[in-house]
Amino acid sequence: MQRTVLIVEDEFLIAMHLQRLLEEHGWRVIGPVATVRAALRLLEEKLPDVALLDVNLGREMVTPVAEALRARSVPFAIASAYERPERFAGEVLAGAVNVGKPAVERRLLAALRQLIDREPVG
Amino acid sequence: MMNVEDLYRILRTSHVQAQGIVDTIPDPLLVLDESLRVQNASRSFFETFRVDRYETIGQQLFTLGNGQWDIPELRSLLQDVIPRSVAVVNFRVEHDFPSLGPRTMLLTARTLFHPDNAGHLLLLSIVDVTDQARRDVAKDMLFGELRHRMKNLLSVAHSMARLTPVEDRSAEEYREAFLGRFAALIAAQDIAFAEDSAGDLKTLTERVLAPFSGEGHGLVIEPGEPVELTPKSLTSLSLVFNELATNAAKYGALSAAGGRVSVSWRIEDGERLRITWAESGGPAVVSPDRKGYGSELIRTAISYTLHGQLGQEYASDGYRAEIAVPLVE
Structure with a gap:
């Protein structure tokens, strides 16, 4: 089955790039969306298998999305320019894999793959 | 302008301790005796801490201005550190002064041995860097913001290079x-x-x-x-x-x-x-x-x-x- 990934990223070019990259590698992309509100709305509809989150969305931090994902046991990776995103956006981001910005493509694909493999079967 | 080091040199070589020289120091300065009593103080000390000469000279440092200088870090600096070293430079003290509010001070202390007897004096300069410290925090935040913006911009350029098609061209x-x-x-x-x-x-x-x-x-x-x-x-x-x-x-x-x-x-x-x-x-x-x-x-x-x-x-x-x-x- 095709796996789904939610992308939250406020820069449209980066969002387009991530979407294309992940689609080329067999993912079905949910979004991308640029705001916390839009992301939370998508989560109400259907949960993705994993999520890829930018941290600083310009006017807001991605924190509420990370918290919602955590509460629903959806694993996520971070693509942020911050070296330690939890210092800016809360403890919920501590421990999540940060694939960096610009994201190293191989690292990004491996990180998402790993999040899925870690999931309990069933 | 004269700093503590210059004053130290003058006092050491010429054995004078003139109010005029002390007053040339732009930063608040105290000259203390061995029991930490104020022998002399620069004009900027009186101005900065809003005290007058009569309630200052002859007083013990820690009782000055209702004990506003009775700061644990300063006590340990003067009683423990200074006796064992010749000078302490830019020792940072954060303290809430009753007359000034919370301030960040840099203390520089230097022992001055009297050539004629075994006694010594202590020069203590106090520089208020509160505003500077605040500016530093603001500057750090600005640098952080700029660094983030720069990385973001590079990232956008990266995505642009990746998205610009290569097929058939x-x-x-x-x-x-x-x-x-x-x-x-x-x-x-x-x-x-x-x-x-x-x-x-x-x-x-x-x-x-x-x-x-x-x-x-x-x-x-x-x-x-x-x-x-x-x-x-x-x-x-x-x-x-x-x-x-x-x-x-x-x-x-x-x-x-x-x-x-x-x-x-x-x-x-x-x-x-x-x-x-x-x-x-x-x-x-x-x-x-x-x-x-x-x-x-x-x-x-x-x-x-x-x-x-x-x-x-x-x-x-x-x-x-x-x-x-x-x-x-």
């Missing part, structure tokens, strides 16, 4: 396409953070479209009311103008002599910016390549960042685009 064509977009990105940055007229739409259109106006065809930017845009909106519009102009130069009105592009805008109901791109006098309008990366970029820039709408018309006399962008969210 030469390396030279790829380079031209990428550099055109890159130039639009730089133009938006320049204008977003310009010292004067920051974020101005007119400045942006002039700058981005300048390379496209040439001999035999006309690109006219109609006078419009001033519009100030956020850095993000500027970047998106800059890229949109670059794509529209690139298309016009390749297939549209700017590809032939006599062709004309008119760019205009107006504000509707005080809440919506409407930009019109109208081509005329060019070659016959060809069916659009809707799947191309250029048009995807235009559509996404307008919907994703600007929350706006794009209307396109492939009229027989020329391509026409209308971009409506809400100004208030």
